[in-house]
């Protein structure tokens with residue numbers, strides 16, 4: 698198992714191609730977290746007035762990526778974070794993670810992307826990292842019906858460690874480049890139906906060609922950001938949250954939490 702934990706002081710600056718000025722649209726209106734064209738007006742105003750509280754001050758949203766072995770979880774993350782693709786399968790042992798920094802509506806915001814192992818023998822290690830997720834991404838291979846069939850079980854396992862009301866769910870079909878249009882149409886129907894049932898947003902991507910990968914992660918970052926700012930606004934009611942919320946570096950630092958978990962890990 699490899700877990701790399703960068704310190705805050707060595708984080709690179711936000712890349713120019715990680716700047717989000719508008720809400721990216723969903724993949725399918727039939728299965729979306731929401732279908733609004735723009736960020737919530739309260740969120741836009743809060744950002745303009747720099748009233749986003751702890752969001753923007755080292756706020757990091759934890760995203761866990763789960764799903765059957767070899768469906769393409771690692772390739773999906775690597776395509777986005779490193780613009781790389783490896784055709785050779787190398788199983789993830791336990792977990793790995795990547796940090797991605799964005800700027801959303803002028804506010805810094807980071808995603809901590811946890812790439813978990815799909816292999817049964819590593820599942821017990823991986824599941825100890827599920828806790829505290831804000832976003833759960835369930836991955837399946839669009840050419841493998843069984844991997845879609847297992848999505849509910851992955852969700853159930855991830856929700857054991859998280860508050861179901863507080864998480865955003867995504868169901869992502871990978872390896873779109875390998876499927877014929879006819880095959881794809883069939884599995885997409887089933888996937889969208891499942892996504893509707895579990896209230897997940899559906900996406901289909903190819904890490905080989907890069908199709909939809911960037912749009913997908915931009916959508917994840919934007920929806921997590923929007924939910925975080927709305928939660929901050931709700932927490933502080935009509936008060937000016939930027940004036941009253943002080944970040945406690947020890948208790949709110951996700952890196953500290955990760956380090957703690959790392960040392961407890963089997």
Ligand SMILES: Nc1nc2c(ncn2[C@@H]2O[C@H](COP(=O)(O)OP(=O)(O)OP(=O)(O)O)[C@@H](O)[C@H]2O)c(=O)[nH]1
Pocket residue numbers: 764765766767768769770771772773783784785786787788789790813814815816871872873874875902903904905906
């Ligand atoms: N053609 C094609 N192959 C892909 C794509 N994504 C992943 N693969 C291949 O599928 C295999 C498994 O990919 P991984 O990303 O390692 O799978 P994983 O889900 O991380 O697997 P575990 O770590 O064991 O859970 C590799 O051989 C990849 O090259 C894709 O979009 N298109």
Ligand SMILES: [Mg+2]
Pocket residue numbers: 770771772787788789812813814815
């Ligand atoms: Mg992997």
